Amino acid sequence: MERILLVAGIAVVAVTVAVVVQRRQRPAAPTRTGYNVPDQVDRADFVRPDAPWLVAVFTSATCGSCGDVWSKARLLDSDTVAADEVEVGAAPALHNKYAIDGVPATVVADVDGVVRASFLGPVTATDLWATLAELRAPGTLPSDGCNHGI
Numbered sequence: 001m002e003r004i005l006l007v008a009g010i011a012v013v014a015v016t017v018a019v020v021v022q023r024r025q026r027p028a029a030p031t032r033t034g035y036n037v038p039d040q041v042d043r044a045d046f047v048r049p050d051a052p053w054l055v056a057v058f059t060s061a062t063c064g065s066c067g068d069v070w071s072k073a074r075l076l077d078s079d080t081v082a083a084d085e086v087e088v089g090a091a092p093a094l095h096n097k098y099a100i101d102g103v104p105a106t107v108v109a110d111v112d113g114v115v116r117a118s119f120l121g122p123v124t125a126t127d128l129w130a131t132l133a134e135l136r137a138p139g140t141l142p143s144d145g146c147n148h149g150i
Contacts, residue, residue, distance in 0.1 A: 035102030037118040048082035058105040060088045065122045069104040072125040
């Protein structure tokens with residue numbers, strides 16, 4: 001009988017230790033899997049809504065790479081392309097409306113506001129300009145298997 005009580009006591013202690021150890025382990029922090037980029041925009045929210053193409057760069061004054069992306073994108077401004085910087089401090093409502101939660105976020109939208117290409121983070125001038133060229137005139141880029149942001 002003593003052996004049974006001894007085994008039962010050891011089992012209770014083992015279960016108690018297991019419960020305490022399990023409670024002390026912290027769950028893993030949730031991992032962010034991506035940022036939001038809109039699939040559609042209201043062209044009336046941006047400069048020159050009648051232009052056939054829009055290149056909108058969502059930025060923040062505190063973002064280190066945003067200025068570089070905007071400096072590349074603004075060179076695309078022309079009669080057919082409206083380039084617009086949407087800085088969160090100046091236009092927080094647009095960042096909220098389009099659920100922009102990471103910058104720089106660059107969208108290329110057609111006249112109907114359909115986002116045809118997007119870039120999150122820094123983008124090279126070559127990739128941005130080539131993507132717009134391909135959207136405006138399909139077949140412009142060589143078919144090398146890369147999607148070049150499209």
